[in-house]
Amino acid sequence: MVISSTRFGSRHGTFWQQVRNSVRRHGLPLTLWLGCDIIAVQFVTTVARVVLWITGRPADLATLPTLTALRGARFLKTANINDAATLAAVSEYSPDLIVVMNFDQILGRQLIEKPRLGVLNVHPALLPELRGPCPVIWALMQGRAMSGASIHIIEDETIDSGRILAQAEVAIDGSQSVARINAALFLAGARNLGAAISALRANPTAGSVQDSSRASYLGFPTREEMVAFRRAGLRLCRLSDLFHLLAAASGLGSWRS
Numbered sequence: 001m002v003i004s005s006t007r008f009g010s011r012h013g014t015f016w017q018q019v020r021n022s023v024r025r026h027g028l029p030l031t032l033w034l035g036c037d038i039i040a041v042q043f044v045t046t047v048a049r050v051v052l053w054i055t056g057r058p059a060d061l062a063t064l065p066t067l068t069a070l071r072g073a074r075f076l077k078t079a080n081i082n083d084a085a086t087l088a089a090v091s092e093y094s095p096d097l098i099v100v101m102n103f104d105q106i107l108g109r110q111l112i113e114k115p116r117l118g119v120l121n122v123h124p125a126l127l128p129e130l131r132g133p134c135p136v137i138w139a140l141m142q143g144r145a146m147s148g149a150s151i152h153i154i155e156d157e158t159i160d161s162g163r164i165l166a167q168a169e170v171a172i173d174g175s176q177s178v179a180r181i182n183a184a185l186f187l188a189g190a191r192n193l194g195a196a197i198s199a200l201r202a203n204p205t206a207g208s209v210q211d212s213s214r215a216s217y218l219g220f221p222t223r224e225e226m227v228a229f230r231r232a233g234l235r236l237c238r239l240s241d242l243f244h245l246l247a248a249a250s251g252l253g254s255w256r257s
Contacts, residue, residue, distance in 0.1 A: 027223035048249035057251030082108035119154040124185035128215035131160035149189030163207030165196035
């Protein structure tokens with residue numbers, strides 16, 4: 001079963017209400033970036049469909065619903081991961097494990113306790129530093145040369161704080177966009193998932209407790225911080241990233257390169 005988050009029209013407000021509030025707090029560039037999965041996927045999917053029809057090539061990239069269908073799994077979108085309907089849907093599968101990746105809702109206690117082995121989260125930073133929703137942005141703003149991916153257990157509703165099962169370091173620099181770095185970090189995390197799951201299956205108490213003295217949490221940057229981000233020559237996304245995504249979805253390249 002695959003669950004995707006949809007926030008519009010929920011308790012967080014309508015699409016336009018959320019856009020307006022986000023622009024006021026974080027500025028237009030970050031607002032567009034946060035919504036790029038909606039805009040970019042629709043654009044790329046439409047263009048790629050035409051290119052694939054012409055070339056007959058197999059695509060190296062597909063949408064989440066498409067990948068789910070190919071594997072015969074159920075796809076569910078929810079505005080509230082903790083509501084009764086979603087919890088009931090998860091319970092139907094009596095899951096052994098839940099894996100969370102790039103998900104913008106906080107899992108509640110009822111959901112956390114459902115899987116037999118537990119809940120794992122793939123976070124694009126080297127925890128306990130840079131907890132929060134935008135770690136790559138902050139890593140670049142702080143001039144870090146090294147980041148990475150952490151796979152940790154979600155033990156409660158505290159964000160990014162559970163025992164760490166695996167970590168992978170990835171070199172970064174300001175010439176790379178947030179989009180490109182995010183992709184590299186999540187890929188590094190995905191490659192370590194197998195080892196993390198094996199460790200958890202062998203020992204339910206596996207993992208290293210995070211050092212709270214080194215922990216840092218940073219939320220969404222403000223408008224002013226995003227202005228400083230751009231003035232430093234840093235970018236959320238570059239046009240080349242869109243072409244790279246389009247090429248992979250059209251069977252003309254690989255998204256891993």
